[in-house]
Amino acid sequence: MIETKQQWFLESISKAMSKWTTHQEHQLFSYTEKIHLQDPLAVFQMTESFKGSRIFWTSPEEDVTFIGFGSALTIDTESDMNQDRFERVERKWKTIVESSYIDNPYKLPGTGPVLMGGFSFDLTKNKPLWKNFPNTLMWVPEFLVVIQGEEAYLTFNVMLKSEEQVESKIKHFENTKETISKPGTFYYHKEFSYQEKWDISPEEWKNTVLKATEQISQGKMDKVVLARELRARFNEDIPVSAVLANLLEQQGQSYVFAIESGEDCFIGATPERLVKVEDDQLLSTCLAGTAPRGDTPSEDENLGAELINDEKNLMEHQFVVNMIKEAVEASCDDVEVPSAPVLYRLRNLQHLYTPVQGKLKAGHTLLEVVKRLHPTPAMGGVPRDKALQFIYEEERLTRGWYSAPIGWMDAMRNGEFAVAIRSGLIQKDEVSLFAGCGIVKDSDPEKEFIETKIKYKPMLMALGGTS
Numbered sequence: 001m002i003e004t005k006q007q008w009f010l011e012s013i014s015k016a017m018s019k020w021t022t023h024q025e026h027q028l029f030s031y032t033e034k035i036h037l038q039d040p041l042a043v044f045q046m047t048e049s050f051k052g053s054r055i056f057w058t059s060p061e062e063d064v065t066f067i068g069f070g071s072a073l074t075i076d077t078e079s080d081m082n083q084d085r086f087e088r089v090e091r092k093w094k095t096i097v098e099s100s101y102i103d104n105p106y107k108l109p110g111t112g113p114v115l116m117g118g119f120s121f122d123l124t125k126n127k128p129l130w131k132n133f134p135n136t137l138m139w140v141p142e143f144l145v146v147i148q149g150e151e152a153y154l155t156f157n158v159m160l161k162s163e164e165q166v167e168s169k170i171k172h173f174e175n176t177k178e179t180i181s182k183p184g185t186f187y188y189h190k191e192f193s194y195q196e197k198w199d200i201s202p203e204e205w206k207n208t209v210l211k212a213t214e215q216i217s218q219g220k221m222d223k224v225v226l227a228r229e230l231r232a233r234f235n236e237d238i239p240v241s242a243v244l245a246n247l248l249e250q251q252g253q254s255y256v257f258a259i260e261s262g263e264d265c266f267i268g269a270t271p272e273r274l275v276k277v278e279d280d281q282l283l284s285t286c287l288a289g290t291a292p293r294g295d296t297p298s299e300d301e302n303l304g305a306e307l308i309n310d311e312k313n314l315m316e317h318q319f320v321v322n323m324i325k326e327a328v329e330a331s332c333d334d335v336e337v338p339s340a341p342v343l344y345r346l347r348n349l350q351h352l353y354t355p356v357q358g359k360l361k362a363g364h365t366l367l368e369v370v371k372r373l374h375p376t377p378a379m380g381g382v383p384r385d386k387a388l389q390f391i392y393e394e395e396r397l398t399r400g401w402y403s404a405p406i407g408w409m410d411a412m413r414n415g416e417f418a419v420a421i422r423s424g425l426i427q428k429d430e431v432s433l434f435a436g437c438g439i440v441k442d443s444d445p446e447k448e449f450i451e452t453k454i455k456y457k458p459m460l461m462a463l464g465g466t467s
Helices: 002-019 040-046 085-098 165-181 202-217 240-250 297-308 311-329 366-373 384-394 445-462
Strands: 027-035 054-059 064-069 073-075 101-103 114-119 136-140 143-148 151-160 196-199 223-233 255-261 264-270 273-278 281-292 332-336 342-345 349-360 405-410 415-419 423-427 430-439
Touching: 002 027, 002 101, 002 151, 002 165, 027 165, 040 054, 040 064, 040 143, 040 165, 040 240, 054 114, 064 114, 073 085, 085 114, 085 136, 085 366, 114 143, 143 165, 151 165, 202 223, 202 384, 202 430, 202 445, 223 384, 223 445, 240 255, 240 264, 240 445, 264 445, 273 366, 281 297, 281 311, 281 366, 281 445, 297 342, 297 349, 311 332, 311 349, 311 366, 349 445, 366 405, 366 415, 430 445
Parallel strands: 027 101
Antiparallel strands: 027 151, 054 064, 054 255, 064 143, 073 136, 114 136, 114 405, 143 151, 196 223, 223 430, 255 264, 264 423, 273 281, 273 415, 281 349, 332 349, 342 349, 405 415, 423 430
């Protein structure tokens, strides 16, 4: 079987080279084969030599996990500050796919060449904290392991430039495949925790909340989402694999992700899908309105009942539903929206939840919908322009990739993006955590501050803390 697969790979790359012409600057060659199922965390750990260009992504409902490492090609728009970055990525990706040689007999969503990564919340230029994460960073991993249920697939992507590359690329592919195919169990130590943590300007943040409520009462806007930052320091470099393992164990109902860039890693467990497209069927979800989980079943039920009947949270939720529905209708037919939200319960929190579904119209794309949706009222506010202006002028942090779209898209128009909340930026032995909440006219600064503390819990637990 191994010899047969080696022969298939050799024949495939030879065919790709035969179609490559000298007038082409380069050509993406993408080859996919089925492999033995491995522990995804073990695969991530085995690829330590690719540290700085790894990405981990798992979807809670479909039991799909991606582990990408290395980079075959990168699309960024850092030099195009005045152009539409979503449209530019879409255009570049389409050109790459059209000129690629793709050997993928499985044709399953997420197999073959996949563009992965994300975008910043806005186009802020000066962002020392996020120096390793540009405003747009999407790349095709050199190697991508996709685990779907009980099956696993390995895709190898490479930009072919000359005949001389073929032999070295074959060797590289076989060596890497051998490495990740070795039987192994993920190992990590659970006993690690921060040595020091501190809130950044809590009183100043509460004053900003108060200022926001005053402007809302004056009719200048209806809602604004304000975020804040928590910083923690450890006595050693933070083990990304261990944090991932804890997130997977503790936050199984969320999208668990880790995106490395240089020495930094953006990591988290977000419950918030922005949009998913599979076979042109589109799904977006509204997750706005938050309450803690109870310590007992009766307390949990009472907290849920209070949330689903709370006027402030229902109003905040409806802002988001209305905006998502409008954005989806611009690109889809047969749009369906339930008349009322339901509760979506996570380990530490419960939210109001409403799905929005439709069929993507011909000529419309996933990234087009991402552009229309970002930022939703759950991340920015209402009206969008006035809320964003308030955030730019008053919020005392650079959001970077926090509350921004992260995800993937394949060569068959499938893909999924989530909103990067419940997240943190790991920088060696320190981490910045981020949390925000929606401010409306009746918001109480102290209660909103407590809500952000609740929203820190998933990441603090994954980092070895309890609160």
